[in-house]
Each structure stands twice: as structure tokens, then as C-alpha cells.
Amino acid sequence: MKPDGNIPAPAVRRLSLYLRQLELLWADDRQKVSSKELGAALRLTDSQIRKDLAYFGQFGQAGVGYDITELTTNIRRILGTDRTWNVLLVGAGNLGSALSAYRGFAKRGFRLVAVFDSDKKKVGKPLLSNPELVVQHIDMLEDEVKRREIHLAINAVPAEAAQQIAHRLVKAGVKGLFNFAPVNLDIDADVAVASVDLAVQLEQLSFQVSMNQSIADAEKTRKKRRKK
Amino acid sequence: MKPDGNIPAPAVRRLSLYLRQLELLWADDRQKVSSKELGAALRLTDSQIRKDLAYFGQFGQAGVGYDITELTTNIRRILGTDRTWNVLLVGAGNLGSALSAYRGFAKRGFRLVAVFDSDKKKVGKPLLSNPELVVQHIDMLEDEVKRREIHLAINAVPAEAAQQIAHRLVKAGVKGLFNFAPVNLDIDADVAVASVDLAVQLEQLSFQVSMNQSIADAEKTRKKRRKK
DNA sequence: TAGTGTGAATGGATTCACAGCC
DNA sequence: GGCTGTGAATCCATTCACACTA
Numbered sequence: 001m002k003p004d005g006n007i008p009a010p011a012v013r014r015l016s017l018y019l020r021q022l023e024l025l026w027a028d029d030r031q032k033v034s035s036k037e038l039g040a041a042l043r044l045t046d047s048q049i050r051k052d053l054a055y056f057g058q059f060g061q062a063g064v065g066y067d068i069t070e071l072t073t074n075i076r077r078i079l080g081t082d083r084t085w086n087v088l089l090v091g092a093g094n095l096g097s098a099l100s101a102y103r104g105f106a107k108r109g110f111r112l113v114a115v116f117d118s119d120k121k122k123v124g125k126p127l128l129s130n131p132e133l134v135v136q137h138i139d140m141l142e143d144e145v146k147r148r149e150i151h152l153a154i155n156a157v158p159a160e161a162a163q164q165i166a167h168r169l170v171k172a173g174v175k176g177l178f179n180f181a182p183v184n185l186d187i188d189a190d191v192a193v194a195s196v197d198l199a200v201q202l203e204q205l206s207f208q209v210s211m212n213q214s215i216a217d218a219e220k221t222r223k224k225r226r227k228k
Numbered sequence: 229m230k231p232d233g234n235i236p237a238p239a240v241r242r243l244s245l246y247l248r249q250l251e252l253l254w255a256d257d258r259q260k261v262s263s264k265e266l267g268a269a270l271r272l273t274d275s276q277i278r279k280d281l282a283y284f285g286q287f288g289q290a291g292v293g294y295d296i297t298e299l300t301t302n303i304r305r306i307l308g309t310d311r312t313w314n315v316l317l318v319g320a321g322n323l324g325s326a327l328s329a330y331r332g333f334a335k336r337g338f339r340l341v342a343v344f345d346s347d348k349k350k351v352g353k354p355l356l357s358n359p360e361l362v363v364q365h366i367d368m369l370e371d372e373v374k375r376r377e378i379h380l381a382i383n384a385v386p387a388e389a390a391q392q393i394a395h396r397l398v399k400a401g402v403k404g405l406f407n408f409a410p411v412n413l414d415i416d417a418d419v420a421v422a423s424v425d426l427a428v429q430l431e432q433l434s435f436q437v438s439m440n441q442s443i444a445d446a447e448k449t450r451k452k453r454r455k456k
Numbered sequence: 457t458a459g460t461g462t463g464a465a466t467g468g469a470t471t472c473a474c475a476g477c478c
Numbered sequence: 479g480g481c482t483g484t485g486a487a488t489c490c491a492t493t494c495a496c497a498c499t500a
Binding site: 054 | 479480481482483484
Binding site: 457458459460461462463464465466467468469470471472473474475476477478 | 479480481483486487495498
């Protein structure tokens with residue numbers, strides 16, 4: 001892979017979307033797809049798709065489009081999902097358990113290989129979702145990261161503990177961190193971080209709904225006024 | 229509220245972050261904060277924070293900064309979280325159950341008032357996390373939305389069902405949709421949608437980690453070559 | 457002096473438009 | 479004719495820089 005110059009983050013995010021759509025098409029026995037068709041399905045412009053792909057190489061054929069199998073392979077390689085990643089999970093609470101049961105991870109080459117918690121009541125118990133996995137005490141973290149070559153971690157501990165656990169994960173050698181706690185992690189720049197804050201998402205919804213509402217209201221009064 | 233002109237979506241997203249930080253400061257008994265201090269804590273520039281806030285009004289005092297309580301109130305009003313939102317959940321599987329147990333929602337004024345599933349084995353059972361909530365059959369959806377004035381919905385059903393449920397939710401009158409399925413929902417423009425695709429997030433991590441790795445490798449060979 | 461609010465300048469990302477190819 | 483790949487043009491977001499204020 002070429003550790004290329006400056007690739008916009010939004011382009012990388014969309015790569016995942018393209019992959020999804022390609023898999024759908026593939027399941028439908030399709031062979032070729034154009035940027036226009038892909039764009040229509042994902043509600044993006046065709047030129048955006050072409051530009052995004054062009055950051056990484058030339059995958060299409062003029063007049064024909066993209067070969068679905070080939071493009072799929074290429075995007076997988078770009079995203080680094082053409083191999084299996086070992087993933088660990090810290091926090092076997094509600095959220096953690098749900099995540100450990102999520103099928104979508106395995107389907108995409110992410111294999112959950114270890115689960116940790118600090119609560120002694122949970123340690124030693126197998127996961128309901130996957131009885132082969134037994135919750136380990138958090139003190140085993142460092143050893144397991146090394147032993148099983150784990151590069152990605154899902155951090156599903158409460159907000160208070162998140163920063164400390166993050167620090168520990170990084171020190172243990174984890175290179176990417178998926179964080180669910182509503183905190184801004186302070187982390188070395190060479191460690192990748194993805195964050196999902198569920199409450200923030202709901203706030204965005206609440207904002208949009210409020211705003212749509214007041215637009216609709218304004219519209220209504222405008223119309224009323226016109227009637228006069 | 230003023231249904232103002234063009235507010236950048238990223239600015240609205242950051243509003244949530246400001247709110248979180250303000251709450252932290254407030255818990256620390258602080259009275260005032262400057263854009264510079266806020267920026268340092270959140271790793272943003274001070275001017276960005278001032279600009280973001282300026283989209284919505286004038287909240288600061290030159291030479292002093294922002295009053296924490298006052299700014300908190302204002303941001304809540306802007307985001308529409310100065311009131312309680314009734315929220316429903318569709319899908320009482322693993323993810324759904326975890327979400328229903330998540331405390332962060334209630335803390336921010338989002339009240340889960342109904343849970344639906346199509347699986348008859350689940351219907352009628354109370355939620356472990358909140359025994360007052362009993363899983364209802366999906367056919368009750370429309371009635372409940374009206375009866376309890378529910379405007380927001382969390383869609384935690386499998387990908388195959390997501391589009392159909394989304395459609396039904398919108399028809400029932402829901403104005404905002406929090407989607408966890410890895411699909412692009414086709415929805416009226418006047419309905420707000422927030423999406424979290426867990427696998428996409430992991431793919432972003434995998435990309436970044438791979439890229440960091442190859443940068444590090446390149447760095448290494450560069451150094452080696454120099455040594456000669 | 458410390459800090460806001462804001463026009464102007466910069467920097468990025470998206471879209472346009474078209475040459476070139478199948 | 480249909481479609482890619484890509485410079486140029488446009489659009490949008492961020493940062494700069496400073497007048498103004500407590």
C-alpha cells in the first residue's frame with residue numbers, strides 16, 4: 001500500500017459505504033456498476049465517488065464502469081480489512097455484552113478474542129453471546145495484548161474509567177481504540193481513535209427536529225399572512 | 229428560537245461537546261470560562277468556538293468570557309434539550325436491550341417510554357434494565373406514537389428490517405430517527421436521521437492503523453538508508 | 457489586560473466540465 | 479453513447495487578525 005499524501009477523512013468514511021453497496025450488488029449477481037448508479041443508491045454525486053476512488057488508484061474502465069468484485073477487493077485492501085483483526089473488549093456491562101454479540105463485526109473480519117472487566121462478579125463467566133469467551137480480569141490486559149497480537153480495542157467502560165483504561169490500552173500496545181464513553185480521550189497522535197457518543201447523536205436529532213418544526217411553523221404563518 | 233439561515237452541521241455537532249465540557253466545569257464549581265480554555269480542553273481553536281457560538285447569538289462578555297450556567301442553558305435551548313423528549317425503541321435484541329439500559333439518555337432528557345419487537349417470545353416481558361417497560365408487539369407502534377406523543381425513535385432492528393421499520397415509524401409520525409442498521413435509509417427529507425454503523429467505525433480504525441503502520445515503516449527505511 | 461465578536465483570508469472538500477477511452 | 483479520471487471552479491468551514499468592550 002502507498003502511504004499516500006493527503007486523503008480527506010470524509011473520503012475514507014465513504015469508502016465504507018461504497019463497500020456495503022458493492023456487497024449488496026454482488027449478492028444480486030451484478031458484475032459492473034457505474035459511479036452514477038452507485039451515487040444514486042447512496043445519494044451522492046457521481047463525481048464525488050470517482051474523486052474518492054481516484055485518491056487510491058484507477059479502478060474503473062471508461063465507458064463501462066467498475067468491476068464489482070475487483071473494486072470490492074481493492075476497497076477492502078485500502079481499508080485494511082482484507083485480513084482478520086483481533087479485537088479486545090473492555091467492559092462487560094450492558095453495552096459491552098451487546099457489542100460482543102454483534103454479528104456485523106465478525107462478518108467484516110473483526111474477531112473478538114478477549115473480554116475484560118474489573119468487576120470480580122463478572123470475571124470467569126462465559127459470555128452469553130459467545131460461550132467460548134470468558135471474561136478476564138482487567139489485570140490480564142497487558143499480557144493478552146501481547147500474547148494474541150491484539151491491535152484494536154473497544155472501550156465500553158463507564159466515563160469515569162475511560163481515560164485511564166485508554167491510557168493502559170495504549171501502553172499495552174493497542175494501535176486503535178473504539179471509544180463509547182462521552183469523554184475526550186487524551187491520547188498519543190499515533191494511536192487511532194473512533195468515538196461514538198450516543199447522547200450526542202440524540203442531541204443532534206433533537207436539534208434537527210426542533211429546527212424542522214420551527215421552519216414548518218414559520219412556513220405556516222407565512223402562508224396564513226398571504227391569505228389575508 | 230430563530231430558525232436561522234445556514235448553520236454548518238459540524239458546528240452543531242460541536243455544540244454537544246461544549247455542553248459536556250461545561251457540565252464538567254460546572255460540577256467543578258467554576259463560574260466563567262473563556263473560549264481559549266474550552267478550546268484547550270477539547271483540542272479546538274478558540275476562534276472556532278467563538279464562531280460556532282456566534283451562529284446562535286452573543287453569549288459572552290468581552291474581557292471576561294462566558295458564564296458557565298448561562299451558556300449551558302443557552303446551548304440546551306439551542307439543541308432542544310431544555311425539555312424532555314419521549315423516545316421509543318424498536319428491537320429488543322442484544323443491542324436494543326443495551327441501549328435501553330444506557331443511563332446517558334435519561335441524564336440528558338431523553339426518556340425511553342416504549343419498546344417494541346416483532347418476536348412473540350419477547351413481547352410481554354419486562355426489560356431487565358427497567359422493569360417498568362414491557363416489550364410490546366410491533367403492531368402497537370402506531371397507536372403508542374400518537375398516544376404518548378413520541379417524536380424520536382431508536383431503530384435497533386436487523387438490517388433486513390430496518391428500511392421497512394423506518395418507513396413505518398415515519399408514517400406513524402416520528403420526526404427523528406436514530407438508526408443502527410448498516411443501511412442507507414430512504415426517508416423524507418423533513419425527518420431527521422442520525423446513524424451509527426459500528427462496523428464502519430471499526431473499518432475507519434483499521435484504515436488508520438494500517439496507514440500509521442506503513443508511515444512508520446517508511447520512516448524506518450528512510451532512517452536506515454541514511455545510516456549507510 | 458484579557459477576551460469577545462466578526463469581516464477577511466485561507467484552506468479543504470465538492471462539484472463542474474471536459475478530454476480521452478471503450 | 480456511456481463512462482472514467484482529473485484539472486479548474488466553486489462552495490463551505492476554519493483560522494486569522496483586529497476593532498471593540500468590560
